[in-house]
Amino acid sequence: MAGQKHQQTARNDNRVPMAPWRHLLVLIAVIGTSGAVAGRLVQLQVLDHEFLSEQGEARTARIEPIDANRGVIRDRNDEPLAVSTPVKTLWANPGELEPGAPAIGQLAEVADLDETRLRERLAQNSEREFLYLRRKVQPSLAREVMDLGIAGVYSRREYRRYYPAGEVTSHVLGFTNIDEQGQEGLELSYNHWLAGEKGSKRVLRDNRGRTIRDLGPIREARPGNDLTLSLDLRLQYLAYRELKAAVEAHEARGGTVVMLDVDSGEVLAMANQPALNPNDRDQRDPARVRNRAITDLYEPGSTVKPFTAAAALESGKFTPETMVNTSPGYRQMGAYTIRDHRDYGRLSLTDIVVHSSNVGISRVASDLSGEQLQSLFYSVGFGQSTGIGFPGESVGILPASVNLRPVEVAALSYGYGLSVNALQMAQAYMTLANGGIRYPVSLLKNDEPPKGQRVMAKETARQVRAMLADVVEDGTGARADQGIYRLAGKTGTVHLVGASGYEADQYKALFAGMGPVDDPQVVTVVTVDAPSRTEYYGGEVAAPIFGRIMGDALRLLNVSPAGGASMADDDATDGTGGQG
Known part of the structure; x- marks a missing residue:
């Protein structure tokens, strides 16, 4: 036992101490690494801050159109004959929504779309950044779709023309198309007066496409002018x-x-x-x-x-x-x-x-x-x-x-x-x-x-x-x-x-x-x-x-x-x- 202890001590005593120059190399490496990190931090936080901020904002900030509310048409006693009500439009970015994604089935079911046709449309438009899903639906339906939380699916506010008197005034008023542009009747002849001008605004979106902050308008929308008719x-x-x-x-x-x-x-x-x-757009023959x-x-x-x-x-x-x-x-x-x-x-x-x-x-x-x-x-x-x-x-x-x-x-x-x-x-x-x-x-x-x-x-x-x-x-x-x-x-x-x-x-x-x-x-x-x-x-x-x-x-x-x-x-x- 005493011999073994002696041999162990001998081995420990035989270790060669590290040369001073090696300590210096380690110290230099540590200092260099720290300096590089610090330099990178300085570059990111100071020198490239503006550039990186712009790049980050470019990836999360978007410009959204602001639809203009079309002017109201009234009869001679101020009864409304044509009004525009706020609705929602559902759209998708095909680049963010894969045609084979399992969630598309759920999206098609809630939005009342044909699933096969929806997958085909996404595949055919894969290079685009914008694709309509449903135009001008009730806000409650849009909320159901957005609550699914599917990345690449968005909604925006639009307006839909509504005629309270229906067919009673149809030939005089005419009607608009889905983009709120007059197609027949007074809606056509006074389209410029009624239409107004669209605006735009900047918004921030998260990685799921949800708007998390309104950055303010770029150009305010100008509502259309109202029109008072001679009709009673x-x-x-x-x-x-x-x-x-x-x-x-x-x-x-x-x-x-x-x-x-x-x-x-x-x-x-x-x-x-x-x-x-x-x-009813189906009656317009x-x-x-x-x-x-x-x-x-x-x-x-x-x-x-x-x-x-x-x-x-x-x-x-x-x-x-x-x-x-x-x-x-x-x-x-x-x-x-x-x-x-x-x-x-x-x-x-x-x-x-x-x-x-x-x-x-x-x-x-x-x-x-x-x-x-x-x-x-x-x-x-x-x-x-x-x-x-x-x-x-x-x-x-x-x-x-x-x-x-x-x-x-x-x-x-x-x-x-x-x-x-x-x-x-x-x-x-x-x-x-x-x-x-x-x-x-x-x-x-x-x-x-x-x-x-x-x-x-x-x-x-x-x-x-x-x-x-x-x-x-x-x-x-x-x-x-x-x-x-x-x-x-x-x-x-x-x-x-x-x-x-x-x-x-x-x-x-x-x-x-x-x-x-x-x-x-x-x-x-x-x-x-x-x-x-x-x-x-x-x-x-x-x-x-x-x-x-x-x-x-x-x-x-x-x-x-x-x-x-x-x-x-x-x-x-x-x-x-x-x-x-």
Whole structure:
């Protein structure tokens, strides 16, 4: 044992001590390493701090768009007709979301997406940084998706256009696309006014794509401007309801109602059938989208006869009592035959309008020049724009007077050989209702009295209104009489025009008029296309619609059934503005 201890001690004593220079090397290495670390820290924290901060922010900071709230469209009584509500849009960064990720199945289930299609889209767009998942969904659905915590899935706020009245106002308002840009109607024509300007802001996101800090706006969003229309939503509902019911009852192809304020040219109601719900994008087929009151042209038929009578009165050759021989109930002009329903014999100018005699009104026109007739028609608005500024407006056709043959003058006198839209016809009847002043029509509420143009003498307008009152009381428009207000108007029935010319068994039923007779407040035009039951004349189909609409409309406007000033007391001006 003593020997072993001795041997161990000997071995320990034989260790060679470390040379001093090796201690120095270790010390130098430690100092060098510490210096390098310190230098790196200095470089990172001092010399490269700004660069690294920028790089870090570039990887976590993002620029997000700020959508502008589109302007509200309101009716004349401030009822909202089109509003934009905040919604959420879900999107993904395909570079952060692998197509094969297991979480995609859960994402597809919650977001109501087709899982296979979603994986395909992610694979096809792998080089992009932005891919829509769902546009403009309810915020509650967006929250459910974001609560899944899937990296590469984001949400942002957008707006969605909503139309509270649905199809009732659809043809006037039009609609926007998914990007809130106007596509039809007033949404299109006033898109720049309503749209506003988008803004942008900087945000910080964590490694899961969630926004953790708002760094502030780069450019503030500018909301769109509001738009106040001339429409009265109460009257619009009324017109829409009555028109839809009549089109269904007569199994018609379609129809239109236009209602104007007599003293301003403001459009109080404009309804069409068939209609569409602008909140449902699947209904936006061309047949339902167009505003027939402005885009569709037709030959106005007998609704033009009051203006032929006005031209006769303006010529000085006729009075309301001037007698015209209509026997034997037809008139031959070369190869053309003009016919009445029966032989009316001798009729006054008033009775020609009351009984809607084609023979009588054509004989009146033959005593006028084509220029006199065409000039009066043009002055009330036929053959030219109404000034409404609505997209797709059709101007119609009014033949030049210099080229008119006698038979064409005769045809023009009872509404054939020219074409108009329903709004033009309403504008023309407005001149009869307000004492001879033509105003530009407007879908916007007027802040100031409009400037009009006198197109016929006040007395002429009064005399023609009296004729139209007799039409409702004793003539072809008797079914427009609703028993409360005295109304005035004119019936019309024309053949529809098809691809090969006039359709022998397809008609357009018409009625245009005003009320109350003693102090007209409202002008209304009704058209019904191709009623397919036994009744198809304007007096049978369109006149009752007119009567119901006018009766309810005048009550809503608090117009007294007794009327105001008599027709002889019209307060028309010289046409430069104010009430006519």
